[in-house]
Amino acid sequence: MKRKIIVLFSLCSLMQAQELDGKKIFETYCWGCHHQTAMAFGPSFSEIASKRTAEEVKAYIIEPEAMYKSFGYKRSAMTQLKLKDEELDAVAKYILSYKGK
Numbered sequence: 001m002k003r004k005i006i007v008l009f010s011l012c013s014l015m016q017a018q019e020l021d022g023k024k025i026f027e028t029y030c031w032g033c034h035h036q037t038a039m040a041f042g043p044s045f046s047e048i049a050s051k052r053t054a055e056e057v058k059a060y061i062i063e064p065e066a067m068y069k070s071f072g073y074k075r076s077a078m079t080q081l082k083l084k085d086e087e088l089d090a091v092a093k094y095i096l097s098y099k100g101k
């Protein structure tokens, strides 16, 4: 009996890990304004990955208003998105996977 419960728990955590797929987060929150390799309303992920670190990417998502000047923009048109820490990590990793693409 105990075993079954443990198996069930590990299955659940596996499923949760899959939900935090950076691609899905991108499709849910960012796709309208960013594309992976082509310039859209915002810069492409390959461009972002070529010049930023994961920390910078996360900081920008958390608060574009506080960051745009240091990133060289005259103003910010990006909406502030309230993502959880795990979502930020996953989407930053996804963006950086486009480095050199």
Ligand code: HEC
Binding pocket: 025, 026, 029, 030, 031, 032, 033, 034, 041, 042, 043, 048, 052, 056, 057, 058, 060, 061, 064, 068, 071, 073, 075, 076, 077, 078, 079, 081, 091, 095
């Ligand atoms: C409403 C449109 C919009 C949405 C939604 C949006 N962005 Fe942006 N984003 C922009 C624009 C436009 C810029 C260019 C700078 C600015 O205006 O703030 C930008 C800039 C950025 C930058 C900094 C670019 C650089 O120079 O390094 C990052 C990182 C970024 N976006 C990530 C994301 C991620 C990740 C999401 C989804 C979780 C997202 N954005 C959702 C429009 C958007």
